[in-house]
Amino acid sequence: MQRLSIRLASGLMLANGHSSYRSLSIGDHKKVLPPTGNLVRDHRLQHPGSFRSLENLFIVEIMSAEIEQLVMEHLEMGVMMEQLHTQFSEAMSFIGILCSANTVTKDIMFDINQTLDTTRAQVMSLRRAQQEALARERDRNLVMETMAAKIQELERRLNDK
Structure with a gap:
């Protein structure tokens, strides 16, 4: 019975247990795929039963190319994920800095x-003290005016006698 194996250049292990280089083999003999349609037609005419094996080899080659493409896309996706991880880490670090700055700002x-509350309280206290001083000054001025009026009244009475 013939054995069919596929190996990829990407380094992945296939489900059938083979490791990672690309080759097509039937049994222990390496087969080279025919490069032209004429060779395929000639081979089909000379070996009518082996065309199905050749067709299987083509299918395997196509599948191998598709798997290799998927592996390359997977590797590219891994690189993109690593870049996203780096950008996310930088963004989280920046957010942490912003949070620290926000805490400091608060x-x-x-x-x-x-300080404003203390200053307001001091300003209110100074205003009260100023108003009290102004009230005392008005009272003093009123007392002085009253005394000046009494002195004038007394002087006028003395002058009248």
Whole structure:
């Protein structure tokens, strides 16, 4: 019975257990695929029963090329996934930096709010002190005006006598 095996250049192990270089073999003898349609027709005429084996070899060759294409696409996908992983890692690192900056900004805003609250309280206290000082000054001025009026009244009475 003839044995059929496929090996790929990509380094993958096939389901039938063969490893990774590309060849087509029937039994222990390597077969070279005919390069032209004329050779295929001549071979078919000379060996009518072996055409199915040759057809199987073509199918295997096509499948081998398709598998090799899939492997290459898989490798390209792996490279793309690695690039996405790198970009994702960089994005996560940047997000971490933004979160740290946000925390620092919140701390600064909290400190500024506390300072503003303290400043407002001091300004209100100064305004009250200023209003109290102005009220005392008005009272003093009123007392002085009243005393000045009484002194003038007393001087006028003394001058009248």
